[in-house]
Amino acid sequence: MSDIARLAGVSVSAVSRALRGKPDIGEETRKRIVELAQSLNYTVNVSAQNLRLKQNNTVAVVVPPMNNLREQLTEPFFISLISSLANTLTDRGYEMLLLRIDADTANFADLYYTGRAIGLIYTGQWLPHDRLNELAMARVPMALWGEQRPRQMYCTVGTDNKHGGKIATEHLFAQGAKRIAIIGDFGTVELENRLAGYRQAHAERGVAADPALLINTKFHTAHIERDMQALIDSGAPFDGVFACSDLAAITVINTLIRNGRAVPDDVLVVGYDDIELASYFRPALSTVRQPMEEAGNVLVESLLAQVAGGRPEPRQLTTELIVRESTRRTA
Numbered sequence: 548m549s550d551i552a553r554l555a556g557v558s559v560s561a562v563s564r565a566l567r568g569k570p571d572i573g574e575e576t577r578k579r580i581v582e583l584a585q586s587l588n589y590t591v592n593v594s595a596q597n598l599r600l601k602q603n604n605t606v607a608v609v610v611p612p613m614n615n616l617r618e619q620l621t622e623p624f625f626i627s628l629i630s631s632l633a634n635t636l637t638d639r640g641y642e643m644l645l646l647r648i649d650a651d652t653a654n655f656a657d658l659y660y661t662g663r664a665i666g667l668i669y670t671g672q673w674l675p676h677d678r679l680n681e682l683a684m685a686r687v688p689m690a691l692w693g694e695q696r697p698r699q700m701y702c703t704v705g706t707d708n709k710h711g712g713k714i715a716t717e718h719l720f721a722q723g724a725k726r727i728a729i730i731g732d733f734g735t736v737e738l739e740n741r742l743a744g745y746r747q748a749h750a751e752r753g754v755a756a757d758p759a760l761l762i763n764t765k766f767h768t769a770h771i772e773r774d775m776q777a778l779i780d781s782g783a784p785f786d787g788v789f790a791c792s793d794l795a796a797i798t799v800i801n802t803l804i805r806n807g808r809a810v811p812d813d814v815l816v817v818g819y820d821d822i823e824l825a826s827y828f829r830p831a832l833s834t835v836r837q838p839m840e841e842a843g844n845v846l847v848e849s850l851l852a853q854v855a856g857g858r859p860e861p862r863q864l865t866t867e868l869i870v871r872e873s874t875r876r877t878a
Contacts, residue, residue, distance in 0.1 A: 551583045606850065607644045607664035608632055611673050622766070622794060623822035624839075628670055628692060631843025639847065656687045666690075666850045672703075672736045688853035690846045694736050695861045702853065703861045704845045708737045711835040711866045712744025715789050715817045718833070720752055722874045724787030724815050728760035728778060730771065730799060731791030741791050741819065759783045771798040779806050786814055793818035793825045793834055800830070800873065815874045830872035838864050 552559045557576060565572045565580040566589075572580075583589075608629065629645065636643045644664055658664045666688030676696055682689060683701035694705045719727050729745045731738045742761075749756040760783065764774040775798070778785070788803075790796035796818030800810050810816050810830055818825060821836035845862050852859045 548589070551580060551587065551589060554583050555580050603662060603665045604640060605642045605644050605664045606636055606847070607646060607658045607667045609646060609648050609667055609669045611647075611671055622792070623824060624792065624820045625670065627822065627839040628842060631839050632668060632846060635843045635847040639851070656682055656685065659687050665854050668846050668850055688850055690849040690853075692842065692846060694740060695863070696736065699861065702849045702859050704842060704849055704864065705737070706837050706864050706866045708740035709744040709747070711819065712741035712789070713748045714744075714868050715819065715835050716745045716748035718868055718870070718874060719787040719789060719815050719817055720748065722815050723876065726757065726760060726785045727787035727789060728762060728785045729789045729791070730762040730764060730775065730795055732766050733763050738791050745789055757783070760785055766792060766795060768794070768798050771795050772802050775799050775802040776806075788814060788816045790816065790818050793820045793822045793832060796832055796834070796873070797824070797828055811873050811876050815876070817874055821869050826871065833871045833874040834869050836867050836869050
């Protein structure tokens with residue numbers, strides 16, 4: 548802008564007013580300034596302008612900082628959540644800044660304090676609980692996808708994963724399964740609770756959950772295939788599998804079929820999430836549906852309420868069991 552001002556023989560403020568169409572600049576001067584700006588390929592630095600005017604419409608959506616980031620972000624669950632957030636923010640006139648932050652070294656509030664974003668939405672529960680409470684006490688606007696934790700001061704939006712794990716396991720029992728395996732990465736709060744629901748369903752039925760049927764593995768196809776194959780090779784009997792994600796369930800089914808076991812006639816399988824592929828896969832996948840479109844809406848609502856000075860309560864959305872071919876025996 549200073550280059551344009553020097554070439555046009557006017558002040559920088561005059562250039563600014565001319566490019567913003569202010570009426571206090573003569574038409575001839577405005578035309579000269581605009582032509583110079585076009586010849587220099589001048590564009591407005593929106594971030595700098597926002598900082599100067601103390602206006603912003605950007606929301607930062609922060610994705611997992613894990614070593615398996617590629618797999619996490621290519622999972623349909625993450626794609627659905629990010630897409631829902633993008634649609635909701637666009638509909639409300641906001642822009643989305645998608646980025647990864649290293650949980651070990653980053654100052655999580657820098658994006659907010661530097662004015663790059665009006666607030667932050669985290670797509671999972673992979674951040675230190677105490678650090679999040681500190682940010683909440685500092686009134687940093689943020690919303691987190693996940694379950695509520697004890698002594699939590701920040702806003703979460705999520706589902707009841709314990710209930711989801713319970714209804715998935717109860718459904719397998721109701722369809723005739725007697726020995727049910729569970730497979731997932733139980734190092735996260737959500738999956739710990741799905742495991743707790745699996746155990747609760749066993750306890751209420753008066754059945755002991757066999758530790759040999761608990762498969763704690765990473766959510767990578769290669770790991771799931773390897774550990775599912777190990778269960779089959781062990782000879783431990785099972786006639787049902789609760790896979791804690793739909794992609795895990797699909798991998799389980801493919802592994803079973805390669806070993807000559809039919810789904811659902813030999814083994815019943817239920818997944819979690821209800822990704823779009825679940826209904827097109829064969830056999831179509833029974834699963835616990837998480838409401839991703841609603842999740843994006845509520846996360847954005849919760850964040851914008853904080854931007855406006857409010858303190859919204861954590862929200863728990865409803866899950867439901869979707870029954871398809873993978874748990875319907877033909878005989």
